[in-house]
Amino acid sequence: MPQYSILTTVKETPLGTDKGINKKDSTDFYVPDLCRVRAVFLLLVTSELFVLVLSIVQAERGWIDWNYFGLLSLFVQWTTLTSAALICLLRPWLAQMSVARATLAIVVIVLLDVLAFSLFADNVLHPQPGVALWQGIAKKLLVALLIVLMVLRYFYLQDQWQQQREAEMQARLTSLQARIQPHFLFNSMNTIASLIASNPEQAEEAVLDLSELFRASLRTDDQLVPLSRELELCQRYLAIEALRLGDRLKLDWDIQPGLEQQAIPPLTLQPLVENAIYHGIQPRPEGGTVRIEVYGKGHFVYLMVQNPKPESSNRQHQGNQVALVNIQARLQALFGEPAVLKHSHQHNIYTVTLRLPARTAS
CATH class of the missing domain: 3.30.565.10 (Histidine kinase-like ATPase, C-terminal domain)
Incomplete structure (x- = not known):
């Protein structure tokens, strides 16, 4: 026997315990952890690129409407950050839901956030409410709905691909x-x-x-x-x-x-x-x-x-x-x-x- 020995203590969780059996782990949630700096950075960059595209399309003169770009950037960044913060705080609760209910809850959270910032921004820029004001808010809500559904679909497909990759790796x-x-x-x-x-x-x-x-x-x-x-x-x-x-x-x-x-x-x-x-x-x-x-x-x-x-x-x-x-x-x-x-x-x-x-x- 070599003159070497090493002792190790392995902590094991009994199979009969309730920990991790009846409750889903938040790490299994298909939406990534938006509390991480990298995730927030990617969200901000992606949203800013979206604003840039809209500003280019909106411009009547030149390549880009800078006034529109500035106002829309401020609105989109605030809604993105606050929505990400809310989803981050509610992540343990959302992870306990089914995929459909969690998706619906996230959509409601984002739309309420967009509605709140739309009312605040439009009241500041247009103190007199009118039909055009509510039409503008409805358009913002529709665009936000389409974007959040596309983003959640992307997160879901990424999660499914990751699970398949891990299963293949385990088999390998x-x-x-x-x-x-x-x-x-x-x-x-x-x-x-x-x-x-x-x-x-x-x-x-x-x-x-x-x-x-x-x-x-x-x-x-x-x-x-x-x-x-x-x-x-x-x-x-x-x-x-x-x-x-x-x-x-x-x-x-x-x-x-x-x-x-x-x-x-x-x-x-x-x-x-x-x-x-x-x-x-x-x-x-x-x-x-x-x-x-x-x-x-x-x-x-x-x-x-x-x-x-x-x-x-x-x-x-x-x-x-x-x-x-x-x-x-x-x-x-x-x-x-x-x-x-x-x-x-x-x-x-x-x-x-x-x-x-x-x-x-x-």
Whole structure:
């Protein structure tokens, strides 16, 4: 066993609790969170572009009617900001409704907001009410209705597309993880089979370690796990390999404290350690050292697995190559471009480096 251990406490919500079962989470609401600065900025930019188009169409001389542009910008920006603020405040309440009722409620909120600002603006500009005044207000309400329905339709389609994308990604991750499991089982069972006749007690211990490994690997519902759990998985795997390789396998752990809850896809580090043993340790009669290093730098967490440089004549282990491709695919699906997997050769040392965005596993 390597001289390294790490403990982790995972908080689980009992299945019988009411939290998150009878009530919908506001994060599932199809309208984005309008409390965010980015969402408000996009709304303001989009509404201003709409005002610009209307000002160009309205202009009788030149390209744009600047007076109309200024007045309409003031009106549209105030109605956009106040409507967004109201929807933001009422978001938890709206999220409990059906899509149709939430849409109707949002439409009513926006139209009432537009009506209030229309009455205020027209009373300031035209103190004497008349038929033309109410016709102008009716036009504003009609335009606001059409715009809000188009925007809500866009939000709904985006939400449906996002849900479909997440479902496809989950199916892809489950498929990728399932490909790793037979490969891992094949290598581990060969190790245990070689120990049954020579050392049954160690074989029994290896079977217990293997059962814990598969308990973790069969949790296909977990997209991200704490780094501590992944390191424990590696520790159990290396315990099995240490029984087979003996003194030929030396381990060097360098784990920076405080990174136990870093989020990492399950079965990410273990295939890299397995790759290091099969390419860097097993072909060498004298064995070698596998170094596992984890440290944080800036907004990223780096994981490095080092082993002696494989011999050029050594055939690539196809299963591990598939595992590396799967790891890269899972990293891209979960983290996007910030996640990087790369390898390098330097001073007869082969290094595989993972760069993950600093994120806490929930």
